[in-house]
Amino acid sequence: MILKIVLIVFLILAICFSFVLIWGAPYLPTLKKQVKAALDLAELEKGNKIIDLGCGDGRLLIAAAQRGFNGVGYELNPLMFLIAKVRTIRYRKQVKIIFGDFWTHQWPKADAVYVFLLPRLMKKLDQKIIKEGCQDSKIISFAFKFPARRPIAENQGVFLYDFNK
Numbered sequence: 001m002i003l004k005i006v007l008i009v010f011l012i013l014a015i016c017f018s019f020v021l022i023w024g025a026p027y028l029p030t031l032k033k034q035v036k037a038a039l040d041l042a043e044l045e046k047g048n049k050i051i052d053l054g055c056g057d058g059r060l061l062i063a064a065a066q067r068g069f070n071g072v073g074y075e076l077n078p079l080m081f082l083i084a085k086v087r088t089i090r091y092r093k094q095v096k097i098i099f100g101d102f103w104t105h106q107w108p109k110a111d112a113v114y115v116f117l118l119p120r121l122m123k124k125l126d127q128k129i130i131k132e133g134c135q136d137s138k139i140i141s142f143a144f145k146f147p148a149r150r151p152i153a154e155n156q157g158v159f160l161y162d163f164n165k
């Protein structure tokens, strides 16, 4: 019986973490140093909004809320969505976690967009950012660059882009 339950839990976890690969990147958290670097690069002001495309456990949005920013996170992995939702409860006036695929959602207007995805998604993401009219937002990517663009700044492997340049 116990073995059956363990197997079922394992199967559910495996499904949660692997099906996301069809639409995007697997869960891997941004480290504390890079979260700080991303928010420093963004140079936002209190009340500004940042979107995290695939927000994982919500850590970037929590750090953003602690600096007085507002945040919206999309998350497709149901388990990570629940974790992010619970972790951001105390910041619920500032942070909104949305369950779903950021490719198919219409994004709110934001001052910055943060991503930590995969190299193979960066070209498609470039087009989606333009489609969503986010060229004026600060675009920040951890680890992976947009193939057709040059970052205007870099810190700790986090790249900042100005899509108007």
Ligand SMILES: C[S@@+](CC[C@H](N)C(=O)[O-])C[C@H]1O[C@@H](n2cnc3c(N)ncnc32)[C@H](O)[C@@H]1O
Binding pocket: 020, 023, 024, 025, 026, 027, 028, 029, 030, 052, 053, 054, 055, 056, 057, 058, 059, 060, 074, 075, 076, 077, 080, 100, 101, 102, 103, 115, 116, 117
């Ligand atoms: C590499 S992790 C980054 C997590 C978080 N942004 C961070 O930096 O700590 C990528 C996250 O994006 C989520 N994800 C991947 N594709 C997605 C999609 N199309 N829509 C929403 N979430 C997605 C994954 O489930 C995963 O949690």
